[in-house]
Amino acid sequence: MKKLKATAVAPSNIAFIKYWGKKDEILRLPENGSVSVSLSNLLTKTTVEFSSEYQTDKIIINKAEDKKEARRVINHLDRIRDLAHINEKSKVVSSNNFPASSGLASSASGFAALTLAATKATGLSLTEKELSVLARIGSGSACRSIPNGIVEWKEGKDSDTSYAFSIFPPHHWAIGIIVAIVKGEKKEVGSTDGMKLVNTSPFFKERLLNIEWKIKKIKQLIKEKNFPLFGELLEAEALELHAITLTTRPAIIYWQPGTIKVMKLVQKARSEGLLGYFTIDAGPHVYIICEKKNVSGLVKRLRGIEEVRNIIVNEPGEGARIVEEHLF
Numbered sequence: 132m133k134k135l136k137a138t139a140v141a142p143s144n145i146a147f148i149k150y151w152g153k154k155d156e157i158l159r160l161p162e163n164g165s166v167s168v169s170l171s172n173l174l175t176k177t178t179v180e181f182s183s184e185y186q187t188d189k190i191i192i193n194k195a196e197d198k199k200e201a202r203r204v205i206n207h208l209d210r211i212r213d214l215a216h217i218n219e220k221s222k223v224v225s226s227n228n229f230p231a232s233s234g235l236a237s238s239a240s241g242f243a244a245l246t247l248a249a250t251k252a253t254g255l256s257l258t259e260k261e262l263s264v265l266a267r268i269g270s271g272s273a274c275r276s277i278p279n280g281i282v283e284w285k286e287g288k289d290s291d292t293s294y295a296f297s298i299f300p301p302h303h304w305a306i307g308i309i310v311a312i313v314k315g316e317k318k319e320v321g322s323t324d325g326m327k328l329v330n331t332s333p334f335f336k337e338r339l340l341n342i343e344w345k346i347k348k349i350k351q352l353i354k355e356k357n358f359p360l361f362g363e364l365l366e367a368e369a370l371e372l373h374a375i376t377l378t379t380r381p382a383i384i385y386w387q388p389g390t391i392k393v394m395k396l397v398q399k400a401r402s403e404g405l406l407g408y409f410t411i412d413a414g415p416h417v418y419i420i421c422e423k424k425n426v427s428g429l430v431k432r433l434r435g436i437e438e439v440r441n442i443i444v445n446e447p448g449e450g451a452r453i454v455e456e457h458l459f
């Protein structure tokens with residue numbers, strides 16, 4: 132029998148304008164569009180093999196078998212088996228190039244790599260758009276980890292029109308994305324559950340009124356490479372996301388003491404001429420965006436914060452790609 136095996140690498144991404152809230156939970160159609168950048172140094176590598184020799188699906192993520200994660204992965208494999216008209220069970224081995232305990236174990240890079248590796252293994256040859264649509268159904272933000280560089284996800288009207296595409300190549304802008312991994316408890320509320328609460332925040336409707344304008348504005352500022360205005364909008368957007376999570380019922384506080392220390396550090400550095408702006412997802416870690424020339428100055432300052440466990444420097448990177456070397 133032909134070997135149904137392939138391996139893919141996919142980047143994590145950080146959103147400049149965030150996805151938070153769904154119009155359709157099953158298809159993961161978002162309430163609004165979003166804009167992100169693929170990260171060069173936060174990668175997931177996944178090998179998928181389908182074979183009649185396997186009796187069940189075996190899913191190994193970062194050397195462990197986690198039942199809850201496995202369910203979500205198997206559901207995704209089922210979609211791909213349906214598309215490819217095959218029944219074979221599979222073995223999936225996936226690992227991140229960043230420490231599993233960092234709390235960055237992003238579903239974005241995971242589902243993007245899984246989508247590409249599994250479709251390739253079955254012999255399907257999908258377009259970038261089709262891959263992005265499929266990755267989105269696994270995890271919304273994963274659709275943005277398929278294309279290269281700076282990416283826009285249009286919310287779309289239905290499943291076929293809700294996908295991400297590259298709006299600027301990785302080399303468009305010489306920016307650094309410094310990830311400050313902050314100490315703290317493992318995050319309590321995952322994104323899927325957190326965003327179910329959006330309509331309980333009195334501010335969510337207000338957010339949707341301005342979001343199209345924000346997306347248009349940020350794209351224009353990226354195009355013009357207007358770093359200070361881009362940064363102001365980026366930071367305001369991150370704080371708005373957290374204003375929503377802080378005001379849902381129940382409220383979700385994603386920040387840890389170290390998160391606030393890093394936010395303050397970034398603002399202080401800025402007032403002293405060292406320009407960087409932060410953004411934060413549904414977790415405690417802080418992503419600092421700066422022009423490349425300021426990376427080392429900001430990293431040096433971050434090293435002075437005891438609650439910062441690890442620092443990972445990225446630049447805008449490539450999207451998901453097939454690689455030759457398998458994990459098993």
Ligand code: DP6
Binds near residue numbers: 151272
């Ligand atoms: C805060 O893509 O993880 O990172 O679609 O339910 O899997 P699901 O959610 P997910 O949510 C990401 C939310 C965010 C913002 C963003 O990446 O845009």
